Amino acid sequence: MLPDMNRLKVFYYVYSLQSFNLAAKRLHITPSGVSQHIQKLEYEIKTSLFTRLHKKIVPTMAADQLFTTVQPFIEELKLQMENISKPMDKPYGLLRIGAPIEFGKEYLPKICSAFREKYDEVKFNIKLGEADQLLDMLDTNKFDFVLIDYFSAKDQFLGKPQLYTVDSVAEETLILACSRGYYEEKMKKDISFENLVKMDFITDEHEPVILKYWFWHYFKKSVPDLNIVMAIENHQAVLSSIRLGMGLAITVNHFIQEDVENNNIIPVFPGKQKLINKISFVWLQKKHQTITEKVFQTFFKQQIEKMIT
Numbered sequence: 001m002l003p004d005m006n007r008l009k010v011f012y013y014v015y016s017l018q019s020f021n022l023a024a025k026r027l028h029i030t031p032s033g034v035s036q037h038i039q040k041l042e043y044e045i046k047t048s049l050f051t052r053l054h055k056k057i058v059p060t061m062a063a064d065q066l067f068t069t070v071q072p073f074i075e076e077l078k079l080q081m082e083n084i085s086k087p088m089d090k091p092y093g094l095l096r097i098g099a100p101i102e103f104g105k106e107y108l109p110k111i112c113s114a115f116r117e118k119y120d121e122v123k124f125n126i127k128l129g130e131a132d133q134l135l136d137m138l139d140t141n142k143f144d145f146v147l148i149d150y151f152s153a154k155d156q157f158l159g160k161p162q163l164y165t166v167d168s169v170a171e172e173t174l175i176l177a178c179s180r181g182y183y184e185e186k187m188k189k190d191i192s193f194e195n196l197v198k199m200d201f202i203t204d205e206h207e208p209v210i211l212k213y214w215f216w217h218y219f220k221k222s223v224p225d226l227n228i229v230m231a232i233e234n235h236q237a238v239l240s241s242i243r244l245g246m247g248l249a250i251t252v253n254h255f256i257q258e259d260v261e262n263n264n265i266i267p268v269f270p271g272k273q274k275l276i277n278k279i280s281f282v283w284l285q286k287k288h289q290t291i292t293e294k295v296f297q298t299f300f301k302q303q304i305e306k307m308i309t
Contacts, residue, residue: 003044010037011049012074015059015067072141091119091292098127098134098146102204102235103279106255111303115296122292138284139163144293145283167281167297170304173253174275176214176268179245183266191268193219200229200247204238210250218270252277254308279304 013023014034024031042049049063059067099108105128112124127137134146147169178199183189187199193215203211208226215223229247232238238249239256242265259265281297283289 003041007037007041007044008070009074010034011041011063011066012070014038014050014057015063018057018059020057076141089291090121091115091295092121093290093292094123094125095292095296096125096127096143098129098137098143100131100134100147100149100279101128102255103147103149104128107304107307110307111300114303115299118299119292119295122296135282138282141284143283144287144290145281145297147279148282149277149279163285164282165285168278169281169301170279170308172277172279172308174210174214174277175251175253175256176211176248177242177251177256177260177265178248178268179243180263180266182245182247191270193221193270196248196268196270197223197226199227201226202230202232202238202241202247202249203228204233204235204249205231214250214275217273217275 010023010027013026014020017023017026020031020034020038024034027034038049045062045066047062048060049066050057050059097108104126108124108126112126116122127134127143129137131148134143134148137143138146148166149172176196178187187195197215201208201211205211208228208231211226212223215221227247230241232241235251235255239251241247242249242251242256243259248268253267256265256267260267281300283293
């Protein structure tokens with residue numbers, strides 16, 4: 001038999017706010033009323049949910065488990081109740097989007113700003129992160145959709161692709177690049193495998209996975225430990241380090257296009273088949289897309305095509 005739904009709602013707010021009093025204010029009932037709901041819920045499920053300490057409460061393991069079950073349902077219900085009152089013929093309301101860190105920082109503010117010039121009743125809640133982190137959050141309904149990047153050479157998608165609808169947005173070329181001075185003076189214009197692996201490298205990864213995969217893509221060889229002279233978790237800092245002549249680093253074509261055209265940065269292409277990174281919209285297959293999501297995704301594709309080509 002299912003517990004009383006109203007008691008689950010009270011439990012959700014008590015757990016979220018870690019307070020009977022704050023939950024009472026949010027629900028517009030008395031603290032004693034909140035306490036009675038929790039006591040009855042504990043009786044229904046035959047286990048304690050909170051340990052009452054002086055001036056605070058501590059959730060039990062049973063409460064943690066129950067919240068994991070209740071949270072997605074109540075948050076989805078709140079979202080859908082908001083959607084019911086939205087206009088059905090134009091974009092409106094909140095869009096929750098996840099995106100890769102550097103791609104999101106570079107393009108989402110510009111595109112969201114342009115979108116709001118046309119549809120000023122749309123708001124955005126954006127989270128930037130790694131692909132596996134974003135997909136985990138998508139699975140628990142933290143996003144309406146996410147932007148995910150992955151290598152077309154592997155053509156492997158993280159997580160469980162059968163759960164998602166994947167819609168391709170754009171492609172970008174992953175490039176190993178260095179300053180013109182480094183290319184001429186340190187590399188001596190030699191882009192052979194034997195010479196490249198002896199060079200200095202910069203990365204924005206904890207482990208240089210993409211860098212090593214670049215070598216595998218072009219040479220079909222595993223690389224030894226590379227000489228990483230700087231690891232820094234910011235791609236703009238990586239680009240600055242390239243320009244300063246510190247070494248070679250992986251970046252994408254549209255981030256350095258002007259530098260390449262001015263011959264300040266040299267892209268290294270040992271072969272004709274370029275390493276492509278795919279950017280795609282991803283959402284849960286079971287999710288019905290709103291008009292706001294559909295219109296924004298179409299707008300995004302139109303804008304990003306202008307920006308990265």
